[in-house]
Amino acid sequence: xxxxxxxxxSITSPFSYTFAIxxxxxxxxxxxxxxxxxxxxxxxLPQRLIDRILAxxxxxxxxxxxxxxxRWYALLFSNSFLELYLQVSPRRHxxxxxxxxxxxxxxxxxxxxxxxxxxxxxxxxxxxxxPYDMAWYRISxxxxxxxxxxxxxxxxxxxxxxxxxxxxxxxLCNPIIGSLTQLPPTPRPRLFPSIGLTVTPTCIxxxxxxxxxxxxxxxxxxxxxxxxxxxxGFYSIWGTTSSLPRLCSLESGRMVYAEGKFYCxxxxxxxxxxxxITSNAWFKIQAPMRRFLRSPSLLECKGKLLLIAAVEKSKxxxxxxxxxxxxxxxxxxxxxxxxxxxxxxxxxxxxxGGNGFECVGHGEFIVIIIRGTDKALLFxxxxxxxQWIPPCPYRRHHHHGFxxxxxxxxxxxxxxxxxxxxxxxxxxxFQNFNA
Amino acid sequence: MELLCIRQxxxxxxxxxxxxxxxxxxxxxxxRQEPEYIxxxxxxxxLKKIMLCSSEKEIFSVEEQVMVxxxxxxxxxxxxxxxxxxxxxxPLDCVDSKTLKKVIDYxxxxxxxxxxxxxxxxxxxxxxxxxxxxxxxxxxxxxxxxEIRNLxxxxxxxxxxxxxxxxxxxIRRIFNIKDHGFTPEEEEQNRKEYPHFY
Numbered sequence: 303x304x305x306x307x308x309x310x311x312s313i314t315s316p317f318s319y320t321f322a323i324x325x326x327x328x329x330x331x332x333x334x335x336x337x338x339x340x341x342x343x344x345x346x347l348p349q350r351l352i353d354r355i356l357a358x359x360x361x362x363x364x365x366x367x368x369x370x371x372x373r374w375y376a377l378l379f380s381n382s383f384l385e386l387y388l389q390v391s392p393r394r395h396x397x398x399x400x401x402x403x404x405x406x407x408x409x410x411x412x413x414x415x416x417x418x419x420x421x422x423x424x425x426x427x428x429x430x431x432x433p434y435d436m437a438w439y440r441i442s443x444x445x446x447x448x449x450x451x452x453x454x455x456x457x458x459x460x461x462x463x464x465x466x467x468x469x470x471x472x473x474l475c476n477p478i479i480g481s482l483t484q485l486p487p488t489p490r491p492r493l494f495p496s497i498g499l500t501v502t503p504t505c506i507x508x509x510x511x512x513x514x515x516x517x518x519x520x521x522x523x524x525x526x527x528x529x530x531x532x533x534x535g536f537y538s539i540w541g542t543t544s545s546l547p548r549l550c551s552l553e554s555g556r557m558v559y560a561e562g563k564f565y566c567x568x569x570x571x572x573x574x575x576x577x578x579i580t581s582n583a584w585f586k587i588q589a590p591m592r593r594f595l596r597s598p599s600l601l602e603c604k605g606k607l608l609l610i611a612a613v614e615k616s617k618x619x620x621x622x623x624x625x626x627x628x629x630x631x632x633x634x635x636x637x638x639x640x641x642x643x644x645x646x647x648x649x650x651x652x653x654x655g656g657n658g659f660e661c662v663g664h665g666e667f668i669v670i671i672i673r674g675t676d677k678a679l680l681f682x683x684x685x686x687x688x689q690w691i692p693p694c695p696y697r698r699h700h701h702h703g704f705x706x707x708x709x710x711x712x713x714x715x716x717x718x719x720x721x722x723x724x725x726x727x728x729x730x731x732f733q734n735f736n737a
Numbered sequence: 738m739e740l741l742c743i744r745q746x747x748x749x750x751x752x753x754x755x756x757x758x759x760x761x762x763x764x765x766x767x768x769r770q771e772p773e774y775i776x777x778x779x780x781x782x783x784l785k786k787i788m789l790c791s792s793e794k795e796i797f798s799v800e801e802q803v804m805v806x807x808x809x810x811x812x813x814x815x816x817x818x819x820x821x822x823x824x825x826x827x828p829l830d831c832v833d834s835k836t837l838k839k840v841i842d843y844x845x846x847x848x849x850x851x852x853x854x855x856x857x858x859x860x861x862x863x864x865x866x867x868x869x870x871x872x873x874x875x876x877x878x879x880x881x882x883x884e885i886r887n888l889x890x891x892x893x894x895x896x897x898x899x900x901x902x903x904x905x906x907x908i909r910r911i912f913n914i915k916d917h918g919f920t921p922e923e924e925e926q927n928r929k930e931y932p933h934f935y
Contacts, residue, residue, distance in 0.1 A: 339899055339911045341910055343870045343874045344874070344912055345913030347874075355893060358893045358894065358896075359897055359901055360901065363902075367908065370909055370912075370914060370917065371914045371916075372918030372919060375919075392890065684855050684856075
């Protein structure tokens with residue numbers, strides 16, 4: 303893989319060489335029922351209103367619409383259109399999945415030939431999932447070099463972190479328009495940190511937590527560092543550090559953001575680690591039914607933190623179930639808010655067979671992926687609807703016959719992420735990833 | 738407001754059958770004053786009404802709260818005082834009666850039912866938008882003129898769903914785009930970038 307180019311402006315870079323979105327055949331069935339539109343009426347629409355319709359289109363349809371005429375093609379580079387887009391475009395609670403193996407064992411297996419930068423299984427394809435239409439798309443992240451793995455996502459940006467132990471390099475990527483921005487590397491060398499990212503139109507917050515490799519005796523020293531930059535001119539480039547409570551392990555590798563805090567699942571015993579960004583402090587929250595949880599995951603839904611897990615009280619006569627709890631405003635108490643219908647759980651448990659599952663949440667949707675299979679469930683919290691997701695048609699099957707694990711993130715595809723412009727003002731020494 | 742109260746108080750002294758059908762000329766059009774409005778005007782209640790005038794010169798009386806909550810344009814007019822409750826009506830020359838009635842329907846329902854659950858509201862909205870192309874177009878222009886954000890989002894969402902599945906040629910036909918401006922090489926390039934969209 304060749305070295306990547308540092309794009310300074312996310313708006314003017316041509317994107318055609320960086321990605322290809324291909325739609326599934328399954329999506330065409332939803333298109334057959336669209337009504338005929340009378341051109342005598344619609345051709346009278348003033349341009350500004352047509353632009354507004356285009357700003358409403360989801361990215362795959364938007365890119366198809368670009369081929370309609372030159373004027374529409376150029377809208378992606380028009381500041382006035384992008385301003386309109388940022389104002390009116392609806393929030394899309396989509397997901398993106400990758401084939402990466404993000405587990406502890408990776409540090410013992412060296413999949414990437416780091417020196418040459420060409421790994422045989424280097425595949426930065428992302429699988430975009432639209433839960434509204436149950437449609438899959440494929441996006442390539444050709445701008446992201448090998449030796450990086452996806453770690454987090456917020457407001458249309460995907461965060462990639464370098465795999466190698468040492469100071470971590472973090473890249474923020476918007477694959478829709480092909481922009482890539484680099485954060486300054488973390489000062490402390492780290493082994494396998496958990497990364498939390500939250501992006502708003504005016505600020506970027508990143509927290510890196512994990513073993514900082516200070517001790518040569520392999521005793522874990524868990525600390526965290528935070529990066530902040532905002533449009534008001536405040537910035538803290540890994541300036542704040544804090545230590546984590548004792549006896550915690552951040553094995554899940556991912557953080558969820560809700561109400562000013564990053565949350566992380568802590569194992570054995572299960573508890574939730576919370577990091578308050580403004581006060582730069584970590585604290586622990588007890589998990590509900592912690593001795594009976596299996597495969598717990600944290601999610602964010604409508605600004606609230608949710609915990610989803612299978613419950614198995616083997617000693618009592620309580621049926622096994624899959625439950626969702628919501629963290630209350632007090633910040634320490636959980637209340638059970640959802641439960642998978644028992645009949646469905648029986649089906650689910652049969653397919654899962656004790657292998658475990660992973661959950662990702664975005665907006666009103668929760669996706670539950672059964673490990674070791676390509677089966678996933680979609681739960682719509684507001685409509686209380688459970689549906690099996692059609693398998694992704696783009697995933698290659700592992701040559702051993704089983705499917706690579708899917709790791710997912712809540713991802714909102716966006717045509718513009720101007721906040722990365724804040725990072726351009728930081729003068730960083732350009733880091734070349736060529737071999 | 739005081740002048741209105743006095744006038745209404747006087748008309749309140751009239752026998753109810755007369756005051757109930759009190760018809761006054763307001764700005765050149767005729768409008769019927771509902772008795773409850775007279776009473777409420779006396780009481781200074783928040784259920785103040787405002788008058789909207791369609792392009793066909795038909796007057797619609799709407800709760801001020803309802804329109805102020807939804808339409809940025811009307812809200813601005815009321816706030817900067819250019820709307821005089823006593824005499825004025827708001828002329829909406831680009832909105833016909835049929836469309837104006839629908840817009841008022843939408844705003845009234847959403848104000849009174851904003852606590853309803855999501856599914857019920859969505860069902861009502863879907864039924865509301867069950868109109869033909871002309872109706873949808875007129876609603877769009879009216880909502881755009883009055884700057885009613887949630888109605889606009891609803892309409893654009895509907896149009897988006899109509900557009901997003903259509904092929905390129907079909908979209909060109911709908912918006913009457915005769916000259917797309919691409920060279921044959923560029924068209925070929927477009928086709929290559931997204932092969933599955935054709």
